[in-house]
Amino acid sequence: MIKITVSASKEYDVVMERGALSGIPALMEEAGIIPGKKLCIVADETTNRLFGGESCDLWQALAGAGFDMYRYVFEGGEKSKTMNTITGLLNYLADNRFSRSDMLIALGGGIVGDVTGFAAASFLRGVDYIQIPTTLLAIVDSSVGGKTGVNLDAGKNLAGAFWQPSLVVFDPYVLDTLSYDAMLDGIAEAVKAGFIGDRAIIDEINALTSAADSDFLTEIAARAVEVKRIVVEEDERDTGSRQLLNFGHTLAHAIEKLSDYRISHGHAVAMGMVIVSSAADALEWSEESCSDSIWTILTRFKFPLDCPYSARELTRAALADKKIRGNEITLVIPRIVGKCRLKTIPTDQLEEFISCGIQQLEQLKGKDI
Secondary structure (H helix, E strand, O other): OEEEEEEOOOEEEEEEOOOHHHHHHHHHHHOOOOOOOEEEEEEEHHHHHHHHOOOOHHHHHHHHOOOEEEEEEEOOOHHHOOHHHHHHHHHHHHHOOOOOOOEEEEEEOHHHHHHHHHHHHHHHHOOEEEEEEOOHHHHHHHOOOOEEEEEEOOEEEEEEEEOOOOEEEEOHHHHHHOOHHHHHHHHHHHHHHHHHHOHHHHHHHHHOOOOOOHHHHHHHHHHHHHHHHHHHHHOOOOOOHHHHHHOOHHHHHHHHHHOOOOOOHHHHHHHHHHHHHHHHHHOOOOOOOOHHHHHHHHHHOOOOOOOOOOHHHHHHHHOOOOOEEOOEEEEEEEEEOOEEEEEEEEHHHHHHHHHHHHHHHHHHHOOOO
């Protein structure tokens, strides 16, 4: 078992262990979680079918522990990450007379976790919830740290709340159900964690011989969670150092929005990191060439890194991002592999910065790295 304790506004454990889904009641008891009688599993159609049905280990374990079990299932994908889904879930909880002592369980990837967390923060002005991430991306990043939210027409994650879970439980078994592209999404977020805070993660990813090695990936995920723990404990509300976790994300959110979310989050983060690091190298903002390192590790896993959008299109989409403060935007710039810094620039310089990165990236493609 791997256990990492996050000491934010609420202290909670991140537990990684094979067979953890069937051991949820014991983990809850060990963590001192004493919910009311009702538990609602929130899942999308896929995670409900794979892990949430009444014959599945999780449901059997919780029902066997005496809980009254409820389930709310919504259609998977970014198209469901909306206020309409939140409203439907809140009405379901109200109709079934959930109280503040009852609890939600997010069973799924980042979208399920974000929706469940936002609903938990909103229902009765706050109820507890447990994160059970079922994707590599979710355990590496989104299930830890308490950021919850949904998309608006103007952009990604523009409505939400900071609301920490009571427990995060990850069973490496779930990785065996993922597609290669879904594994790549998580690897991209792990690369991000390595570049901002732990060079050893990059070394481990370079040593990875298969994107299907769930045990090795769990070790990498644990290191990435440790990076996030340090940042979240220092800056829970995202006003300072936590912004480092946004490396590649300003452009990633723009890419996702422009593609109508056909380009997945992890793939967009990969594109964003390459463009930003390329621009930083060209402008001599980095202390060592980071774009070469990022390009090498991502192309090894055959990430599609050709961004289909122009600097102007990316800029227009990025200007709706929540990282904007007045007429300035804060970028995350890699200094060396394992350390990044924040750099604030005027928004009217963003297009030039992105254009510089795209041009430098074209040169990078022609190099024998």
